[in-house]
Amino acid sequence: MEKELLVRKIREGTVIDHIPAGKALTVFKILGLTGEEGFTIAVVMNVESRKLGKKDIVKIEGKFLKPSEVDKIALIAPTATINIVRNYEVVTKRRVEIPDEIINILKCINPNCITNKSNEPVSSVFKVISKRPLKLVCKYCDEIMTERDVIKQLAAT
Amino acid sequence: MGFKGRDVLSILDFNREDLETLFKVADDIKANPFKYSEELKGAVLATAFFEPSTRTRLSFQTAILRLGGSYIDLGEIERSSIAKGENIADTVKMLDSYVDIIVIRHRIEGTAKFAAEIAESPVINAGDGRKHHPTQAMIDLYSIHTFKGGIDGLNVAVMGDLKYGRAATSLILGLTLFKPKALYLISPPELRIRPEVMEYLKQAKVNFIETSKLEDCISELDVLYVTRIQKERFPDPAEYEKVRGSYRITLETLKEAKDDLIILHPLPKVGEIDLKVDKTKHAKYFEQATLGVPVRMALLKLITRG
Numbered sequence: 001m002e003k004e005l006l007v008r009k010i011r012e013g014t015v016i017d018h019i020p021a022g023k024a025l026t027v028f029k030i031l032g033l034t035g036e037e038g039f040t041i042a043v044v045m046n047v048e049s050r051k052l053g054k055k056d057i058v059k060i061e062g063k064f065l066k067p068s069e070v071d072k073i074a075l076i077a078p079t080a081t082i083n084i085v086r087n088y089e090v091v092t093k094r095r096v097e098i099p100d101e102i103i104n105i106l107k108c109i110n111p112n113c114i115t116n117k118s119n120e121p122v123s124s125v126f127k128v129i130s131k132r133p134l135k136l137v138c139k140y141c142d143e144i145m146t147e148r149d150v151i152k153q154l155a156a157t
Numbered sequence: 158m159g160f161k162g163r164d165v166l167s168i169l170d171f172n173r174e175d176l177e178t179l180f181k182v183a184d185d186i187k188a189n190p191f192k193y194s195e196e197l198k199g200a201v202l203a204t205a206f207f208e209p210s211t212r213t214r215l216s217f218q219t220a221i222l223r224l225g226g227s228y229i230d231l232g233e234i235e236r237s238s239i240a241k242g243e244n245i246a247d248t249v250k251m252l253d254s255y256v257d258i259i260v261i262r263h264r265i266e267g268t269a270k271f272a273a274e275i276a277e278s279p280v281i282n283a284g285d286g287r288k289h290h291p292t293q294a295m296i297d298l299y300s301i302h303t304f305k306g307g308i309d310g311l312n313v314a315v316m317g318d319l320k321y322g323r324a325a326t327s328l329i330l331g332l333t334l335f336k337p338k339a340l341y342l343i344s345p346p347e348l349r350i351r352p353e354v355m356e357y358l359k360q361a362k363v364n365f366i367e368t369s370k371l372e373d374c375i376s377e378l379d380v381l382y383v384t385r386i387q388k389e390r391f392p393d394p395a396e397y398e399k400v401r402g403s404y405r406i407t408l409e410t411l412k413e414a415k416d417d418l419i420i421l422h423p424l425p426k427v428g429e430i431d432l433k434v435d436k437t438k439h440a441k442y443f444e445q446a447t448l449g450v451p452v453r454m455a456l457l458k459l460i461t462r463g
Contacts, residue, residue, distance in 0.1 A: 112266050113266050114245075114267035119242075120244050120245055137353065139267075142288060143353065
């Protein structure tokens, strides 16, 4: 529990808690948030956490995450928990989980991969070969993507 | 697992037992070629080569003809619908409705896998970019098996462009299915094996040694597999000039070699092996190329009839 709240509770929306310290802005970015959407958002960074030592938190009033957004968060913040808040109460709380297969979220880093050809009806598919450290392999061209590649790509979107 | 109906996308789609079955059928085809002359009567194979090829395309075409089947060829890209901008997916759908087996080569990596998802007929990868060339690896492994009586316990070296060369890569991956005593990976530092290949070697616990110098291991070798180092792989032409001589096989290079060393090459070779070496007992690459037809016949028979 936080000793005192830096920001007030939200009424309806999502609290992404237990983000590894320093990654909140990346989470913010991969959700495609710019601040101009009109949501009330709180980004709290480097607060004390029993589990993680330090952690980040993102609170978004009025937004509920899509499964693909949860998967993206899992890739860069595997310790995160997603709390759904309704009427000031946490109604569901769950940990993110890195799926075994990542479909249509990432772009293969191999520019010569079939999945990077826009005129072909093909989705990008990666198999997760290691969750920690994160390591993925492209189903089509076998190229390996490391955690660094994934963060770089997701943070750039 | 059996071969019938399977796609051939990577050498790692197969296990040792599969390859030994393939070798047995290839042995029998070599010994009794006419026994198989009606094996695939009525079957039609498509060769769709979006990149240049001589040996691979012709040996697939020869293989299906020798099995009593026939083939259609996509022909020059400039004359086909590809030139009009048709995508791979639509081209493969059309071929699939015409033929029983599709052989495809494309510069874009993962094309064969994508084609295999679209087509109901088996798809054979005849090379995709830098990645895979599984039937070449089958021929190379079969050559070692034929000339050396087996693959286990041998000191094998793969030399040349190990980063971009798909034949070398597929052979290295194929060797993980066997138990070579040591696998020497000889290349300039900038052309070493790719990370995913390194991953497979470690997983398979292959005893491999990366080196830049053939002279470090030549006296140990039972098999030397040579591939070409392409000038265009080097950003600086001066760098290429510096290294090219170190990866050229001459009579001098072979002075320290074992008497029964065999030299293999996927061909075409363009200067990386001195012509004088062709006449030595070590040179097995021309015989290796002739094995392309029986191995591909065996593969076509197995994936079509089991």
